[in-house]
Amino acid sequence: MAPLEDLCAFTAVARHGGFRTAARATGTSASRLSEAIRRLEAQLGVRLLHRTTRSVTPTEAGGRLLARLRPVLEEVDQALEEVNDWKNTPAGRLRLNVPVSASRLVLPRIVPAFMAAYPDIELDVVADDRFVDVLAEGFDAGIRYGERLEKDMVAIPIGPRTQRFAAGASPAYLDKHGWPRHPRDLLRHACLRGRFSSGASPAWEFVRRGETVKLEVNGPLVVGLGGTVDLAVEAAVAGAGVVYLFEEWLAPYFERGELEPVLAPWWPRFDGPFLYFAGRRQLPAPLRAFVDFVKAFDRDLPPG
Incomplete structure (x- = not known):
């Protein structure tokens, strides 16, 4: 059986279309991901990724493996999150993609208090003016304005109305x-x-x-x-x-x-900005904590 770490590395690289992008999304190095893919291909005896100087795409075999792995790894993530629920405080990494305006005008009022309330959560914030697919880029959630929200995402107000x-x-x-x-x-x-x-x-x-x-x-x-x-x-x-x-x-x-x-x-x-995220059956514990914190923070703000 292939090591789970190598399977996760393959899924990340295939989903992000490159080693460097996947490395940024997973918090590891491109060389480590590359070595994991080489081990996996050697063990399986098939090539899983087409590599060029411009892109990395799954081979036919890699595409079939990716399709089968995605639901399995999602189940693994959900199982780990259920264990996380037994902790007194949520822990783990929360990655947010936000516009520069939100990093300057919205998050400074929220982040310090959130960090104090949840010291075991590592908050990773990327400020970006691009309109990115937060899930494809490896983020848990994003902040955007109404005209840029994706229709199949859940959105809650964050910051000024x-x-x-x-x-x-x-x-x-x-x-x-x-x-x-x-x-x-x-x-x-x-x-x-x-x-x-x-x-x-x-x-x-x-x-x-x-x-x-x-x-x-x-x-x-x-x-x-x-x-x-x-x-x-x-x-x-x-x-x-x-x-x-x-x-x-x-x-x-x-x-x-x-x-x-x-x-x-x-x-x-x-209209002011929204925190948006995928409407999953069970949110990762760090994201659920942040969503609940934002809702409570908003209720505690003085009117006007």
């Missing part, structure tokens, strides 16, 4: 270039834009009294909607142009007077 996008510019910039009075005035201003990893740049949207204005703005700086967003904010503070971002992100700069609110009556509201 509504949010706004805000525009801001430094006093020096506005003194030099003037105040926009209507969103279309921004077409004549230097706008500091964001771009997804896909290459798409979201439009700037403004809403007032039933009128919606969407703009494809231009400007001297484009930043990735990930770790480089702060560069756009600092550039705006330095007088380089107008920045458009979550209101909570810009609020400290407004309070300190480093930025001035621009077109505030036009700032659009939208």
